[in-house]
Amino acid sequence: MIERRRPYNSNDRIKELGLKMPKGASEEMKLNKGTILKASCDYIRQLQKDRDQQQNKLENAAKHYADRVRDTVKVQSM
Amino acid sequence: MIERRRPYNSNDRIKELGLKMPKGASEEMKLNKGTILKASCDYIRQLQKDRDQQQNKLENAAKHYADRVRDTVKVQSM
Numbered sequence: 656m657i658e659r660r661r662p663y664n665s666n667d668r669i670k671e672l673g674l675k676m677p678k679g680a681s682e683e684m685k686l687n688k689g690t691i692l693k694a695s696c697d698y699i700r701q702l703q704k705d706r707d708q709q710q711n712k713l714e715n716a717a718k719h720y721a722d723r724v725r726d727t728v729k730v731q732s733m
Numbered sequence: 734m735i736e737r738r739r740p741y742n743s744n745d746r747i748k749e750l751g752l753k754m755p756k757g758a759s760e761e762m763k764l765n766k767g768t769i770l771k772a773s774c775d776y777i778r779q780l781q782k783d784r785d786q787q788q789n790k791l792e793n794a795a796k797h798y799a800d801r802v803r804d805t806v807k808v809q810s811m
Contacts, residue, residue: 668770675777692746695773699753702780709787716791720798727805 666688673691676698744766751769754776 665766665770668767668774671774672770672777675774675781688743689746692743692750695777696746696749696753699750699773699777699780702777702784703753706780706783706787709784709791713787713791713794716794716798720794720802724798724801724805727802 669688669691672695676691676694747766747769750773754769754772
C-alpha cells in the first residue's frame with residue numbers, strides 16, 4: 656500500500672495561524688476557528704501599523720542625530 | 734419581520750485576510766481559501782521578521798550616531 660499524505664488543509668492552516676498569535680492572546684482562542692481568524696486580521700493590522708510607526712521612528716532618529724552631529728561640528732568650528 | 738444580520742463567519746474573515754495581503758500577491762489568491770490562509774501565515778512570518786530587523790536597525794543607528802556625537806565632542810575638547 657502506498658502511504659497517502661493528507662493534504663495540508665484549511666483547518667491545519669488556521670491552527671498554524673493560531674500558533675503565530677502573540678502570547679498575550681487568550682489560550683482558548685487557539686481552539687476556535689472564528690476567533691483565530693479574527694485575531695489574525697487584528698494581528699496583521701497591528702503588525703502593519705507597528706512597521707509604519709517604526710519606519711517613522713527610524714527616520715526621525717536619523718534626522719535627530721544628524722542634526723546633533725551638525726550642531727556639534729558647528730560649535731567646534733566657531 | 735425583524736431584520737436578521739448574518740453573523741460574521743469564517744469565510745468572511747478569510748476574505749478579509751485576503752484583502753490584507755500585500756499587493757504583489759497574485760489576484761487569483763483572493764479567490765481560494767487555502768491559498769489565502771497559506772499567504773496569511775507567510776505574511777505574518779514576514780512582518781514579524783521585518784519588525785525584528787527594523788528594531789535592530791533602529792538600535793544600531795542610535796548607537797552609530799551616539800558614537801559620532803561622542804567622537805565629535807572628543808575632537809572638540811582636544
